[in-house]
Amino acid sequence: MNLTLLGINHRTAPVEVREKMNIPEARLAEAVSDLVHRAGIREGMILSTCNRVEVVTSADDEVDAEPIIRRFLADHHHCDLTQFAHFFYRLRQQDVVRHLFRVASSLDSMILGEPQILGQMKQAYAAARLAGGLSGTLNEVVNQALGVARRVRRETALGSAAVSVSYAAVELAKKIFGNLDGKTIFVVGAGKMSELAAKHLLRSGASTILVSNRTYERAVELAAVFQGTPVRFEELFDHLGQADIVISSTGAPHTIIGKNQVEKILAARRNHPVFFVDIAVPRDVDPAVNELDNAFVYDIDDLEHVVEANKKQREHEAVRAEEIIQTEVHKTMNRLASHEVVPTIVALEERLNRIRASEMEHYQGRLGSLTPEQRQAVEALTRGIMNKILHGPITELKNGVGEPEHVTLVRLIHKIFGLGD
Amino acid sequence: MHDACVWTALVFYGLGILLIVPSVKRRRPSLTPASLGALGLGLLAHAGALAAEAARMHRLPVTDVRSALSFYAFLVTLAFFFVYLRYRIVSLGLFMLPLVFLLTLISVLHPGGSFDSSAFRGGWLLVHISSIFLGYTALFLTFVAALMYLIQEHELKSKQPRGFYYRLPSLEVCDEIHYRSLLLGLPLLSLGILTGFVWASRTWKGPWELDPKILASLVTWVIYLVLFSTRVSGGWRGRRAAYIAIFGFGAILVTFMGISLLSGQHGYFPKLGEMP
Numbered sequence: 187m188n189l190t191l192l193g194i195n196h197r198t199a200p201v202e203v204r205e206k207m208n209i210p211e212a213r214l215a216e217a218v219s220d221l222v223h224r225a226g227i228r229e230g231m232i233l234s235t236c237n238r239v240e241v242v243t244s245a246d247d248e249v250d251a252e253p254i255i256r257r258f259l260a261d262h263h264h265c266d267l268t269q270f271a272h273f274f275y276r277l278r279q280q281d282v283v284r285h286l287f288r289v290a291s292s293l294d295s296m297i298l299g300e301p302q303i304l305g306q307m308k309q310a311y312a313a314a315r316l317a318g319g320l321s322g323t324l325n326e327v328v329n330q331a332l333g334v335a336r337r338v339r340r341e342t343a344l345g346s347a348a349v350s351v352s353y354a355a356v357e358l359a360k361k362i363f364g365n366l367d368g369k370t371i372f373v374v375g376a377g378k379m380s381e382l383a384a385k386h387l388l389r390s391g392a393s394t395i396l397v398s399n400r401t402y403e404r405a406v407e408l409a410a411v412f413q414g415t416p417v418r419f420e421e422l423f424d425h426l427g428q429a430d431i432v433i434s435s436t437g438a439p440h441t442i443i444g445k446n447q448v449e450k451i452l453a454a455r456r457n458h459p460v461f462f463v464d465i466a467v468p469r470d471v472d473p474a475v476n477e478l479d480n481a482f483v484y485d486i487d488d489l490e491h492v493v494e495a496n497k498k499q500r501e502h503e504a505v506r507a508e509e510i511i512q513t514e515v516h517k518t519m520n521r522l523a524s525h526e527v528v529p530t531i532v533a534l535e536e537r538l539n540r541i542r543a544s545e546m547e548h549y550q551g552r553l554g555s556l557t558p559e560q561r562q563a564v565e566a567l568t569r570g571i572m573n574k575i576l577h578g579p580i581t582e583l584k585n586g587v588g589e590p591e592h593v594t595l596v597r598l599i600h601k602i603f604g605l606g607d
Numbered sequence: 608m609h610d611a612c613v614w615t616a617l618v619f620y621g622l623g624i625l626l627i628v629p630s631v632k633r634r635r636p637s638l639t640p641a642s643l644g645a646l647g648l649g650l651l652a653h654a655g656a657l658a659a660e661a662a663r664m665h666r667l668p669v670t671d672v673r674s675a676l677s678f679y680a681f682l683v684t685l686a687f688f689f690v691y692l693r694y695r696i697v698s699l700g701l702f703m704l705p706l707v708f709l710l711t712l713i714s715v716l717h718p719g720g721s722f723d724s725s726a727f728r729g730g731w732l733l734v735h736i737s738s739i740f741l742g743y744t745a746l747f748l749t750f751v752a753a754l755m756y757l758i759q760e761h762e763l764k765s766k767q768p769r770g771f772y773y774r775l776p777s778l779e780v781c782d783e784i785h786y787r788s789l790l791l792g793l794p795l796l797s798l799g800i801l802t803g804f805v806w807a808s809r810t811w812k813g814p815w816e817l818d819p820k821i822l823a824s825l826v827t828w829v830i831y832l833v834l835f836s837t838r839v840s841g842g843w844r845g846r847r848a849a850y851i852a853i854f855g856f857g858a859i860l861v862t863f864m865g866i867s868l869l870s871g872q873h874g875y876f877p878k879l880g881e882m883p
Contacts, residue, residue: 343634347773361763361772364779456842459778476764480845488766495768506633 187323187522189282190251192259192274193233193240196296199273207239207263207270214313221258222319227251229324231314233289235306237296240289242282244324247593252276280519283327287511290335292345298500299345304335323522334514341510344503347496352383354492355463355484356390359431362461362482366391372429373397374422375436376408379465383433384412396429398422400436427451433463434470441472448475463489527583530596533605534579538572579603609663610715612656613677617711619649620684624708627700631774637695646684646704653681653711669736677714680707682744690748690784698774702751731806739799743859745792746831749785750856753849756781760846782844785852789838793831800824823862830855 194207209217209232221230221241226249233240241259245251260267277285288294290307311328314320320328338344348357356366363369369392373384376399384395395414399405402418409416417425426432426443436442443462451460462483464471469485476483484492546568556564579599586592599605626642657678660668668674687703690696755775762772775781803821834851837843 341633341635343773346634358763361759361777362779364777364783457844458842459845479847482763484766491766492768499773 187279187526188245188247188249188251189242189279189324189327190245190255191240191242191277191282191285192252192255193238193242194270194273194275195238195240195294198275199270203270203273204236204239206265207234207259208236209234209239209262211309211313214310215317217262218314218317218319220262221255222317224254224258227254229314229322230319231310231324231328233307233310235303238289238294242286242324244322280515283330283518284511284515286327286331287334287514288508290331291338291507291511292335293338293504293507293511297349298497298504299349301345304332304339307335308332323525326522327518330514330518334511337514338507338510342503342506344500344507347499349493349496349500351465351486351489351493352379352386354489354496355383355433356386357496358463358482358484358489358492359387359461360390362459363430368393369430370394370396370428372417372426372432373408373412373414374432374434374442374470375399375438375466376404377435377465380433380435380463381408381411383463383465387431387433388412392431394428396425398425423447423451427454429460430458431461431463432471433465435464435466436470438466438470439468441469443471443475445472445474445478448478448481452478452480465489523584527596530583530599530605531580534599534603535576537603537605538576542568542572609656609659612652612659613711613715616649616653616656617708617715619645619652620704620708620711623649624700624704627697627704631698631701634773635697638691638697638700642700646688646700650681650684650688653677653684657681667733667736669740673714673717676710676717679740679743680710680714682740683707683710683747686744686748694776694780694784696776696780698755698776699751702755703747706747731802731809735799735802735806738795738802742792742795742799743863745788745795746852746856746859748788749792749852752781752785752788753852756785756849757846757853760849778845785848786838786844789831789835789852793835796828796831800828820862823858827855827858827862830858 194204196204199207211234214232214234217232218230221227221232221243226246227243228246229244231242233242241255243251243255245254256267285294290304292299292301292303295303307328311320311332314328315325348354359366359369366387369387371384371387371392371394373380373395376397388395395409395412396417397405397409397412397414398417398419398421399408400419402416405416405418408414422442426447432443434443448460452458457480459480459482462471462475462481464483464485467486471483471485473483473485475481546564553564582595583599586595623642623646626645627638630638630642657668660674664670667678669678683703684707687700687707690703691699756778758771759775759778759781762768762775763778803824807818807821830851834843834848834855837851838848
């Protein structure tokens, strides 16, 4: 096993460097093919997103893959890499495994727990496979990384809470209404933010949308975008009762929706809950409305608070995710280790067994005729000696995997016991 | 046999509850097979205990405090499984099952005041007891849903999401469980009370109408009727409805536990055996 990763990410390199090193998805397979055809490289994969460019390889045992990867990047981008050298980080062996697990699980992302990275990793994996870049150890590690990411997603809440204001509004709406299917949204006052929130709500299942604005033309325009119904501003309160979720962002200098009006609306709605998302400054909805049973008001600061709380939740969950990764790295390393040493162990056992068999045969005549019990005893004796001799080397082989001197150890064992390659 | 089964059930219930805690803490989307398995085994052992008791007494084993509590605990666990399978609310276990554990524990520690009475073999009485118990189970669910609603509503109104915000279901789901369990519990309670009246008027001598437990049952029934009718006629939901549901379950506790000690006819005391 000889894994190497060379990369830059949003923490180590500015965007100018990242975009320079970026390898577009369409050219990924071709690039991997170029990489793995270089001498000494067995497998390779390239992960290239807007936040990171990482090249990971599995190379022949004695090969140092780092200069090869550097040369590959320089060739690919037709530039001198030395000027960027200090932006790159280089990882080896177990650190590569841990890094890939963390990246896939979105623990290394700019926004902790964001879901896109897993898809990007899958794309990188598919492209590398297509180019014939994954066939052995690295293939297993990347596959494992995708599995670990799914486990982290399943067992922690790392990616579950909304970390942007408009998603926080959707999340709150879901906490009130459960399912948003068939819910009606009323957008009061057109603006970028309310448009975004409305879009998220529609995508989450809300079906009807009403739009009102001081200038009716703008309302008509926005309603057309969402295939909704425009409402004249003067008729606002005639239609407000239909809405389950009101997104308000007018430029009014004072509140336009007061406690009394909402009380009336609630009575007309037979107390079906209504959720006001007030993103206007100064505010459109009287904060006292929140005191009413079945009415919920969140202004822009409240939404920011929710986002902050959610971010803290994610950081909290990240600790648990790191624990999962720790155990998974350990498991994977052990498995890779046993793969590695199996051929040597088998060869060693065969060699000693051959010696034993030939010596047994040699002494057959001198031992004379043995009773079956005696024959068994001799068998057991020789086998016992053999196993005792084997115990030391096998333990050393299994324990030392992944360490730098392991290659030397394997070679030494081959030499001492005369195992042919 | 019976005691061994109840102890086994108790141990599995305890284990099941302990196993739910990390699932809630870690906000898993569903319960682990281990906790469901433990609760399922508890339920099975409990069913075994009830069956053994029923076989021994040749009737529904609900005639003394001990077995009544045990039977109720069994029904609540069963209800938990139904609701969990339908809604997949992990935290529900922590709201419903501690009661199960407590009731089972009391029933196992309570000295068995078992007594026999031919009175308990009547058909009317069987309907009376089973519908009351089923009704109480459904209304416990109404209570739990109301409690979850109030906590979640408080989280949302306070605008400071804490632990419960992430772990409790939406207000809509709480309200749905609340209303559905009420729609099930109220008719059962009514049927139970009605059959009780019929049976009492046929069997008991003297002014049975003044039995404290019967009066308390009527009060409880009225509370739930108010909860139901305000919902249907005035669309009362949310906080107000939740308060009534919690109040109503308080009345059930008083009826079920408190008054049993005072009541002559429902006293779970051996003197009931003296009844004709």
